[in-house]
Amino acid sequence: MWSVDEHLADVLFAAAPLPPIELRLLEAQGCRLAEDVRAGADLPPFDNSSMDGYALRTADTVRATEQYPSVLAVVGDIAAGADELPKVGPGQAARIMTGAPVPPGAEAVAPVEWTDGGTGTGQAADAMGGDQDAPGDELRVLRPVAEGAFIRRRGSDVTAGDTVLEAGAVLGPTQLGLLAAIGRATVRVRPRPRVVVLSTGSELVQPGEETGPGRIHDSNSFTLTAAAIAAGAVAYRVGGVPDDAATLRAVLEDQLGRADLIVTSGGVSVGAYDVVKEVFADYAGVDFRRLRMQPGKPQGYGRIGGERGVPLLALPGNPVSAYISFELFVRPVIRTMLGAPDVHRPVVRAVTTAALRSPAGRRQFLRGRYRPADGAVSPVGGEGSHLVGALAQADCLITVPEDTTALPAGSTVDVVLLTD
Ligand SMILES: Nc1nc2c(c(=O)[nH]1)N[C@H]1C(S)=C(S)[C@@H](COP(=O)(O)OP(=O)(O)OC[C@H]3O[C@@H](n4cnc5c(N)ncnc54)[C@H](O)[C@@H]3O)O[C@H]1N2
Numbered sequence: 353m354w355s356v357d358e359h360l361a362d363v364l365f366a367a368a369p370l371p372p373i374e375l376r377l378l379e380a381q382g383c384r385l386a387e388d389v390r391a392g393a394d395l396p397p398f399d400n401s402s403m404d405g406y407a408l409r410t411a412d413t414v415r416a417t418e419q420y421p422s423v424l425a426v427v428g429d430i431a432a433g434a435d436e437l438p439k440v441g442p443g444q445a446a447r448i449m450t451g452a453p454v455p456p457g458a459e460a461v462a463p464v465e466w467t468d469g470g471t472g473t474g475q476a477a478d479a480m481g482g483d484q485d486a487p488g489d490e491l492r493v494l495r496p497v498a499e500g501a502f503i504r505r506r507g508s509d510v511t512a513g514d515t516v517l518e519a520g521a522v523l524g525p526t527q528l529g530l531l532a533a534i535g536r537a538t539v540r541v542r543p544r545p546r547v548v549v550l551s552t553g554s555e556l557v558q559p560g561e562e563t564g565p566g567r568i569h570d571s572n573s574f575t576l577t578a579a580a581i582a583a584g585a586v587a588y589r590v591g592g593v594p595d596d597a598a599t600l601r602a603v604l605e606d607q608l609g610r611a612d613l614i615v616t617s618g619g620v621s622v623g624a625y626d627v628v629k630e631v632f633a634d635y636a637g638v639d640f641r642r643l644r645m646q647p648g649k650p651q652g653y654g655r656i657g658g659e660r661g662v663p664l665l666a667l668p669g670n671p672v673s674a675y676i677s678f679e680l681f682v683r684p685v686i687r688t689m690l691g692a693p694d695v696h697r698p699v700v701r702a703v704t705t706a707a708l709r710s711p712a713g714r715r716q717f718l719r720g721r722y723r724p725a726d727g728a729v730s731p732v733g734g735e736g737s738h739l740v741g742a743l744a745q746a747d748c749l750i751t752v753p754e755d756t757t758a759l760p761a762g763s764t765v766d767v768v769l770l771t772d
């Protein structure tokens with residue numbers, strides 16, 4: 353028998369970060385950067401207005417008041433995206449929209465609310481006049497405007513040559529937006545591992561179909577596929593492969609091409625129909641071992657597919673065993689392939705609200721609910737590895753060490769937190 357830690361070490365020994373690839377921005381969401389990204393140009397790329405208003409020279413507004421406005425000649429109209437800009441001289445202003453380039457000669461922008469909007473009334477405007485082609489040709493400015501007011505300076509956000517994101521950064525919405533803003537269409541990242549999830553068992557029926565005598569719905573392929581996605585993988589679900597050597601070989605052969613990792617459930621124990629185990633051992637080069645843990649005792653792992661050798665983890669079929677095995681062994685492999693620094697789930701110390709029992713010589717992982725407020729943890733459901741109802745209520749695993757068979761309520765235990 354092997355310990356949990358020995359098995360984890362062996363499984364991780366064979367795992368490595370996937371080689372970086374160049375991906376389009378939205379395909380790279382959630383991935384880690386494999387390069388330092390530098391800005392090729394300034395952001396903003398040019399001085400521009402942060403308000404709808406009038407670009408002008410500050411000296412012209414020094415004595416402006418509501419009673420005695422400064423009167424300026426409007427010499428042009430600048431929309432965002434404009435490339436031909438009027439020159440603003442003394443006594444002149446140009447109507448300007450938010451984001452539009454500040455024209456030569458202008459030193460500040462007066463928001464439209466600080467002017468009469470070119471209406472000739474001398475009353476403060478609350479919006480730009482609607483006529484784009486013919487802005488009023490005489491503007492009254494109702495207060496002084498300071499040098500640089502409402503101008504977003506070129507390079508004030510990002511300067512050309514700046515490292516804007518470092519290798520290892522995770523690309524979320526705002527990082528992807530920044531990459532787009534500096535003009536990057538693609539980026540070099542560690543890709544998400546492609547995980548093929550395959551559940552074996554002739555008793556399995558897909559959800560939505562009638563079960564019939566002795567048959568059950570395939571739930572593992574859903575749990576494991578969802579868990580792989582939650583861990584950061586791209587996952588492909590192949591549900592319900594019958595316990596038949598030829599079929600299983602064909603399916604494995606077929607799936608190999610699109611997999612960085614294969615995860616199977618079922619057929620790893622000692623049953624008479626566990627042809628799966630034979631196929632994995634002979635064809636796929638998978639070793640089987642029994643671990644000093646409960647649930648999750650029987651485990652297989654190895655590499656399949658000759659040269660390239662895709663790692664394969666064969667998990668036990670009992671649904672709770674399969675899920676716990678995923679969390680303890682498969683998730684760290686996926687996280688390693690992603691190049692994540694945190695490959696393991698966090699473990700906290702907590703006080704159990706109920707007495708716990710555990711088989712001698714096995715590390716037990718009981719399902720529990722953890723209360724961060726007071727550091728208490730309560731078991732949910734029993735020990736049985738078929739209890740999917742209780743599993744769905746749990747948010748943590750309560751660990752009872754190998755050498756402990758009973759713990760009274762109030763004992764301090766290690767708890768593996770399962771929430772993302
Ligand atoms: N004589 C022994 N019997 C068993 C031992 C043992 O040491 N000696 N180990 C037990 C333990 S522990 C486990 S765990 C299971 C592992 O069994 P297998 O990996 O061979 O899985 P199966 O026999 O195919 O199925 C076990 C159980 O899980 C259900 N199952 C399987 N696949 C799915 C699925 N995709 N969705 C939902 N449920 C699934 C299956 O119907 C069985 O009830 O072996 C024990 N036996």
Ligand code: MOO
Pocket residue numbers: 645646647648649650668670673674737
């Ligand atoms: O180890 Mo099995 O996984 O106890 O149910």
